[in-house]
Amino acid sequence: MTVEAASLSARHSGQVPGHHQITFVVMLALLTMAPYGFYPIFLMKVLCFALFATAFNLLIGFVGLLSFGHAAFFGFGSYLSAHAAKVWGLPPELAILSGVAVAAALGVVIGGLAIRRHGIYFAMVTLALAQMIYFFALQAPFTGGEDGIQAVPRGFLLGVIDLRNDLACYYFVLAVYLCGFLLVYRIIHSPFGEVLRAIRDNETRAISLGYRIKLYKLLAFTLSAAISGLAGATKALVFQLASLTDVHWTMSGEVILMTLLGGLGTVFGPTVGAATIVTLQNHLAALGSWVTVAQGGIFILCVLVFRRGLVGELGRLLGNRQF
Numbered sequence: 001m002t003v004e005a006a007s008l009s010a011r012h013s014g015q016v017p018g019h020h021q022i023t024f025v026v027m028l029a030l031l032t033m034a035p036y037g038f039y040p041i042f043l044m045k046v047l048c049f050a051l052f053a054t055a056f057n058l059l060i061g062f063v064g065l066l067s068f069g070h071a072a073f074f075g076f077g078s079y080l081s082a083h084a085a086k087v088w089g090l091p092p093e094l095a096i097l098s099g100v101a102v103a104a105a106l107g108v109v110i111g112g113l114a115i116r117r118h119g120i121y122f123a124m125v126t127l128a129l130a131q132m133i134y135f136f137a138l139q140a141p142f143t144g145g146e147d148g149i150q151a152v153p154r155g156f157l158l159g160v161i162d163l164r165n166d167l168a169c170y171y172f173v174l175a176v177y178l179c180g181f182l183l184v185y186r187i188i189h190s191p192f193g194e195v196l197r198a199i200r201d202n203e204t205r206a207i208s209l210g211y212r213i214k215l216y217k218l219l220a221f222t223l224s225a226a227i228s229g230l231a232g233a234t235k236a237l238v239f240q241l242a243s244l245t246d247v248h249w250t251m252s253g254e255v256i257l258m259t260l261l262g263g264l265g266t267v268f269g270p271t272v273g274a275a276t277i278v279t280l281q282n283h284l285a286a287l288g289s290w291v292t293v294a295q296g297g298i299f300i301l302c303v304l305v306f307r308r309g310l311v312g313e314l315g316r317l318l319g320n321r322q323f
Helices: 003-013 018-036 040-060 071-086 092-114 119-139 166-188 191-201 203-208 213-239 249-262 269-283 290-304 309-317
Strands: none
Touching: 018 040, 018 166, 040 166, 040 213, 040 249, 040 269, 071 092, 071 119, 071 213, 071 249, 092 119, 092 213, 119 249, 166 191, 166 213, 191 203, 191 213, 203 213, 249 269, 249 290, 249 309, 269 290, 269 309
């Protein structure tokens, strides 16, 4: 039996491929020990953006829908979480859930409008609606305008765990990331995920088989938006700040780059891509605006040389394994 056939058989039987199990265990071990060798704040930023990229990959990698407006969900999840924690005085778990809820609601509205179009028109609709959200955030009183929402309290998780401690906060963020990652993994390895792949590969055939593709697209879009909101809400508590940067169109561009660099349609690719981009941003911060030039160069290199992304190319070198 070939590697591809074994992977397909395991996916249909509900089993987790062995190489996925090994990769996940290695990743979990590294992330568990990471704060003892690296700065926890930096690691938490990596995890938040890794979750954001994973959510985006669910949409583009497994449904084939390119959204240029995912910053709207990430940013508004951030704003609502920060507002709920600072103004409403909600504990961190409820503040984050409020951000997820508003991101999911936005996903239903924006997705319901965008899925009526295909290809570049879908992408442009998501960009236009996300820009409307950006200008709303710029003008709305509760967002703080250009100042954003600052000094957001981290609070006590479940009334017991003090998240002001960076190490405790890191393991909380790690738990959030793992929950989001495993949720996406379960989605793409379920019958629902198989239908999403069918829509991506041949939408006309999926329609002929009787699937209500608009409903599947809307569900996938909403799930992706909700998980993006989870990433943004968690990020707001980590950095104690929600700003216009979170909802700006450039944030949508960054998550596209992270996903492409890691590997579209791969399981672990978005995490690798996010870690790579955030690390480069951290080390090249002294270059100022030249960071965006470096990111552009990475994008060009990825398109020309690493068409499958870092993880996709690694899988090809290891015998076309799907990571």
